[in-house]
Amino acid sequence: MMRSLLTAYLCACALSMALPASAHKPSDSYLTLSAAGQQVDGQWDIALRDLDMAIGLDSDGNGELTWDEVRLRHDAIAAYARSRLKLSSGGAACPLQVTGHLLDDHTDGAYAVLRLRAACAADVATLDIDYALLFDIDPQHKGLLKLQHAGQATTAIFTPDAPRQQLQIAGASKWRQFADYVRHGVWHIWIGFDHILFLLSLLLPAVLVYRDRAWAGATTFRAAAIDVVKIVTAFTLAHSITLTLATLGMLSLPSRLVEAAIAASVALAALNNLWPMFQRQRALMAFCFGLLHGFGFAGVLIDLGLPQAALMLSLVGFNVGVELGQVAIVAAFLPLAFLARHTSFYRKAVVAGGSSLIVLVALVWLAERGLDVQLIS
Structure with a gap:
């Protein structure tokens, strides 16, 4: 009975992770504020696709946004943005105005750029920010300030769990900043479905051994744990290398190429569970494809713009967060998978069935990212 419950739980996890999900970078907005005296100036970059979802920009309904369609909705965009962002200082509101509209390209598409200005009643020492953009329609949205x-x-x-924050204008703690980036790294890996499915594809057979053209349960937990440690270490080392190089501007690849290659890596890792070709080289596979995933992680930090005064601290914090997110996934998965390893249900339904679904989803992602079309997103 216990094994049946465990295997059913693992199967449900595999199926839920393989359900259609967003094939591109999760929804983010980028808010930059500058405080001097009683005045706060800023810029707010919001994805056009998000604004279209929230207030409707595509007037002719052809699925393509033009500058004229965006320009005609400038007042609506400004009103929506002001209603979703409140600034105050010393208990008094700082009325916010949108002073200009521009367009810009980020790694994941076109963004509306709103120029902001707020006037406070007194010199700003602390700034209270109430952020509510898109939280009512997209619980995965994040505002990066x-x-x-x-x-x-x-x-x-x-995030929806932290929509209000108070920030010190001067003397801000670098360790607070480090903690923010750790939290951001954890959140990014947990909602990065392609990264999770790649890791899951490598972990599913970790509690098994391939003999006589069939999977069988591993004999000891130690052997399974060593296999997992090798895979996670290789993946961590690889994506840390390219994350650092890309974020520092020393190496870059086109966003569409990176996204398509990540989708291909997910499909190949899952296919290897169905027709094992690299059963003893999964750590090497994790390292090679981990280099590509590092570019995907870097896209978020590049768009945000790391503060130069604490560049390495923020970069390390984000990477630590990614690793903590991975460790949490492994810690939840490995013991249950090991207990269920001898059941045919685990081998057939979880490993074979789950891997098959992952392949299908990854191939759809590959088509979306390579051809720039929308199928399931």
Whole structure:
């Protein structure tokens, strides 16, 4: 009975992770504020696809946004943005105005750029920010803030669980910034479905051995754990290398190529569970494809713009967060998978069935990313 419950749980996890999900970078907005005296100036980059979903920009319904369609909705965009962002200082509101509209390209598409200005009643020492953009329609959305003052920068991340924050204008703690990026790294890996499915595809056979053209249960937990450690270490080392190089601007690849290659890596890793070709080289596979996944992680940090005064600390914090997110996934998966390893249900339904679904989803992602079409997203 216990084994049946365990295998049913593992199967449900595999199936839920393989359900159609967004094939591109999760929804983010980028808010930059600069405080001086009583005035706060800023810029807010919001994806056009998100604004279209929230207030409707595509007037002719052809699925393509033009500059004229966006321009005609400038007032609606400004009103929507002001209703979703409130600033205050010392208990008094700082009325926010949108002073200009631009367009810009990020790694994941076109963004509306709103120029902002707010006037506070007194010199700003602390800034209270109430952020509610898209939270009512997209619970995975995040607002990434950079607050600048006198050459220093403070960062914050707004989520549905943390929509209100108070920031010190001067003397902000670098360790607070480090903690913010750790949290952002954890969140990014947990909602990065392609990264999770790649890792899951490598972990599914970790509690098995391939003999006589069939999977069988591993004999000891130690052997399974060593296999997992090798895979996770290789993946971590690889994506840390390219994450660092890409974020520092030393190496770059086109976003569409990176996204398509990540989708291909997910499909190949899952196919290897169905027709094992690299059963003893999964750690090498994790390293090779982990280099590509590092570019995917870097896309978020490049768009955000790391504060130069604490560049390495923020970069390390984000990477630590990614690793903690991975460890949590492994810690939840490995013991249950080991207990269920001898059941045919695990081998057939979880490994074979789950891997098959992962292949299908990854191939759809590959078509979407390679051909720039929308199928299931």
